[in-house]
Amino acid sequence: MSTDGLTVEVSHLTKRYGEITAVRDLSFTVEPGVITGFLGPNGAGKTTTMRMLTGLVSPTSGTATIGGKPYKRLARPSGTVGAMFDANAFHPGHTARDHLRVYAAMGGHPDSRVTELLHQLGLAEAADRRTRGFSTGMRQRLNLATALLGDPRVLLLDEPGNGLDPEGMAWLRGVLRGLAADGRTVLISSHVLSEVQQLVDDVVVIRRGELVAAGPWSRLAGPPAVLVTSPDAETLAATLATSHANAGTVLRVDTVGPGLLRVHGLDAPGVADLAAAHRLRVHELVTENTSLEQLFLDLTTGTLTNDRAATS
């Protein structure tokens, strides 16, 4: 599906505002066909990076390209990239339709697209109301509609979930998944990990303007942990340890409580098979996701060791 996908590339990007270095020697790529989360705590430099990607802010040094070209040199900028920043970027006296019609004209997109998007994004009823009365959810929808006017192959969305209620988030996830499934390149920033963890395939994590980690979510999150309930817990722990000393893989077994183990580095079938081979009883096996919040916290506070925070 990603035959005509465009790669977003940030290379040695730096932005200084006087004393403050908002972004420092940042490099990463965003691939088509997947959703990439651009994560970092407040003030990490996410918005600044995305503004440099779209030519709104000039980098102090480094380059940011979309499909190999800087944004300003794209032949059809709004037909190639849909970007969304401020949730409040509307003239309060304009209706949703007015707003979209202005930008449809500006980008040379047909007016039929305006009606189409108003329906598609659930704004049909609010179409002719002035934006000053819009709720946060409606504003985010209108913002997204504006970004989608040119049916772009690349989406750069800065905190699209900001202020959305759970229902709104679920809706947004659905829309974004659909867009990525069509082979689009989707980058969404967030300072709240839990907001995007069910959504993103890849992640780029930055802190204080610098790259902390980048790569597929599954790799960065590490293998899932397995919670094992067994009356033979002690023996099982010892068996697991010796078997893996031979296999040479990294495995960690923590005793959580009486008869309860947490195994890192081996999945549930692996644990079950091993137990069966040694005639040990297992009453319950629960696959735990690595606490993603914990990972994010680790990444952004720098406690994570370098071998896991791979910087690809």
Added chain:
Amino acid sequence: MTHLMRAEFRRLLATRMWVGLLIAAAVLGGGMIGAMALVGPENFDPPLPGLDTETGVRSLLGILGYTAFVPAAAGTVAVTAEYRHRTAAVTFLFAPRRWQVLAAKLATYAVLGLAYGLVLASTAAAALLTVAAARGVTLGLPAHTVLALLGRISVAMVVYLLIGVGMGALIRNQVAALCVVIGYLYMGETLLMMIPGVNMLYPVLPGGATAALTDFTYVADAMSEQLGSATIQLLPPAAGALVLGMYALTAAAIGLVLPMRRDIT
């Protein structure tokens, strides 16, 4: 460019600002000139020459030049609204060649300025000629000269609207820009004239150049008299037009060049 102009027209027509502006033109043109003609300049305090004299007619029309802050303010509001409501970022996303955005705005607002000027001039002409006829006064200038002077005022209004656009692009903060534009045109220039020596610059300042268009010497004369200085000589109308044109060009150049590399955050 046609895309950008279509977008700017849509933006302009989506709010009722343009209606208000044209109503203001009718009120200032027809309403104000009609009322002043009805009272008669000879009954002003201090009195001006009557409508049956050339100076009287020129003065009445010259006063219209002082309403130029209205279209200038409209231009300023229009451009700064993009920064105030933070749509500038969206606009520059859709049109990353920023000078084209400002060029489209200048072109669009030149049309609005022309509409403003035409409404102002035509209602003023109608009011002046009607009142003169009603009062049985023969105007000190032939009707076609009155219309020609009003035509020049219309063009001056276009220029002022563009100056407003340029200043808005320069200052960006709506309130600050409005204070500068209205403050200068409404009061600033007059205050400047109080400074000895500086008043010699009056003929080449926007107000002086506008006055030159209609050969409206009242302010210049009053100023010379008050300050006891040598008579301040207005430029010939054509030179006044040239000076105004230069102001518009400068404002446009500011509008085109300044946003080029500025960060939009």
